[in-house]
Amino acid sequence: MAKRSDTPAEETQPERKRGSGAQHVYEVLRRDILNLTLPPGSLIDEVQLSERLNMSRTPIREALVRLASEGLVSTLPNRSTVVSNIDFLNLHTFFDALTLMYRVTTRLAAENHTEADMAKIRACQAAFSHAVDTQDAQEMISTNRDFHAAIAEAGRNPYFTGLFCRLLDEGRRLLRLYYLSFDDRLPHRYVVEHDEMIAAIEARDVALCDRLGRTHADQIVAQIQQMIARDRRHDIPL
Amino acid sequence: MAKRSDTPAEETQPERKRGSGAQHVYEVLRRDILNLTLPPGSLIDEVQLSERLNMSRTPIREALVRLASEGLVSTLPNRSTVVSNIDFLNLHTFFDALTLMYRVTTRLAAENHTEADMAKIRACQAAFSHAVDTQDAQEMISTNRDFHAAIAEAGRNPYFTGLFCRLLDEGRRLLRLYYLSFDDRLPHRYVVEHDEMIAAIEARDVALCDRLGRTHADQIVAQIQQMIARDRRHDIPL
DNA sequence: TGTATTTTAGTTGTCGACAAAAATTCCGCG
DNA sequence: CGCGGAATTTTTGTCGACAACTAAAATACA
Incomplete structure (x- = not known):
């Protein structure tokens, strides 16, 4: 080569x-x-x-x-x-695990967070919001990962945190694949959902956190699947 | 050659x-x-x-x-x-993760298992049952781990399988700590519960698998906690 | 005698080198 | 011109050695 x-x-x-x-x-x-x-x-x-x-x-x-x-x-x-290359054939297992971890970590954060945790989470969200404002795709991906990692840390379960971070990193590669020179208006929705998550965590509303985690995961999964579907067209040989 | x-x-x-x-x-x-x-x-x-x-x-x-x-x-x-030594102060996080993984892997096994998976699971259960019959504590711990690992494999999600196996190994150390020269009649209950799990998986009854996984996890958690509580008495200084 | 400092012993992190295995090239033969 | 096999090159897995660092022992000193 x-x-x-x-x-x-x-x-x-x-x-x-x-x-x-x-x-x-x-x-x-x-x-x-x-x-x-x-x-x-x-x-x-x-x-x-x-x-x-x-x-x-x-x-x-x-x-x-x-x-x-x-x-x-x-x-x-x-x-x-x-x-390692990304296993597109078994992406559904990745989505399953990611969705469950979104829910679990957000729930646990609602139960176990401290004020220091909230400060870190808010800082990550500020960084993410800034990246969205400046349309910096790479920074959006990275700060989004940090935001959810901070939530997981607040949940105080190292087993879940470990798996979740691994999944988030895998997702970082996935998103990077499709975000190379492409962006749309979806990220604003993520900013709003992140704010809702923060509020729910601070209110210690476990049920709401679970629901928000699930819908947030659904958003991201749907976005990735859409990107893959859009990309699939180029794969048709002529 | x-x-x-x-x-x-x-x-x-x-x-x-x-x-x-x-x-x-x-x-x-x-x-x-x-x-x-x-x-x-x-x-x-x-x-x-x-x-x-x-x-x-x-x-x-x-x-x-x-x-x-x-x-x-x-x-x-x-x-x-x-x-690494066992973190007794944060055992509850271990129990949380273990319980969730018991439920998830059993559910997924109900959905995704094949006949070959069932054969492996039954073989593991036979080995576990034999270990219980012969009162071999070490073999019980080891084969119990293999049984649940086989169920996780049948679930076909490497992320969950990876975390679950790590948790099972950690549990293996925990049980070994207290099983050194001690056994009671509880293992028979595990054999029965394992058989129920096998039947539920084969019937692809996801809801039942979830319930069985949870109660099975509760059993093990309760047993470990009881052992720890019993052991704690020796820690009182005079 | 107790404490601070130096010396010593022991263990880890890193290095360069060498041998085994795979990948590649070369060569003879059809 | 193509193909199979031998030779060469490249890359990995392992080794012994040495320097840096830590912990303990020995020594000096109040």
Whole structure:
């Protein structure tokens, strides 16, 4: 495959703290994967990465193992590791899990949130609203994820939070696929729904949170399905 | 021709297949952690392990990274990694997640199971029933986990299956803590409930599966809480 | 004797190198 | 010109070694 000259330059100084090597490459790779800078199916070359980040292959391998156990990359034995591609055939399982987690985390947030949690959630919502105002699609996707992650954190259940964040990241890649140069008026609806969620959480109205979580999930699922359906037309061979 | 490997005992000969080093130590450590052979808080010494398993530190580190990202061990920076201890203060979050996953996976199994799934589930239930008959506590814990994991597999949602298996493993450690030399007549009740679950799944009765999953979870949660409460008495200082 | 500081031992994180396996190229033969 | 197999190249999995860092032991000092 042809090398791309616009690889993200991460030339760090040789001055690095001792334990942070693997952590650093983990964060870099994770960010690039979620931003689709490394599109699904990309081959990850260890020595190329080690040269680019000025470190040995050992910390890179450690980061790859971590990413593999989170499902972000797949490593074939004795073969190169590739960025996991999105399983369009089983998207419904993703939607099922996402919907349930939207509901559960919002409910739990209503029950367990503190004032500090609400402050964080409001800050995330402000960032999301700003991204919508400025029509920044990438920022919208990222801040939307942070908003719901903050709600999950307020729910105080690390098991749900862990699964939900994983799902949100997967959704981040999905949305990024279709949001590359496209936007519509739907995001305003999300801003409104987010505000409703905040109010319901603060009022500790569990039933309302459940309903809002479900409808919000339905919105996003419907949007993604619509995008896929619209995109399907290009797949017809002539 | 590929070389034939003997029984994967503790002391493996230098004859090992190339890619299987890290996998092997991962499985060994995982088994020992879940069996409480390595009790929570145990320090894991890399060089000691490398000597015991006749391999370098590199594959051992890879296995430790994987275990850490699954939460089975915690690795302090520049310090030794220890087996994660059970968070008794936040057990309720564990119970919440476990209950929800019991319900969801059983429901999905009712909707999506095939005949092959039912065969596997029945085989697991037979193994569990046999363990109950022979009063083998360790085998009961292990086969009970496999039974519910098989139901989750039949539900065909890898996100739920992943979280559920993680919870079941955590529960395996919890039960093992209290089942060391103790058993009562409760397991028979589990056999009956398992049979009811199988019937409900096969009948594709989603509502009944939901109810059975919830009550089954309640049983287990109540049992664990009772064990903890009984154990608490010893904690009173005089 | 108790406390602060230095020394020492031990463990982890990183490195470069080497061997095995796969991918690729090269070459002979039909 | 195409194809099968051997040789080469590339990439991964593993190894031993070393530096950085932590914890404990030993020493100095009030």
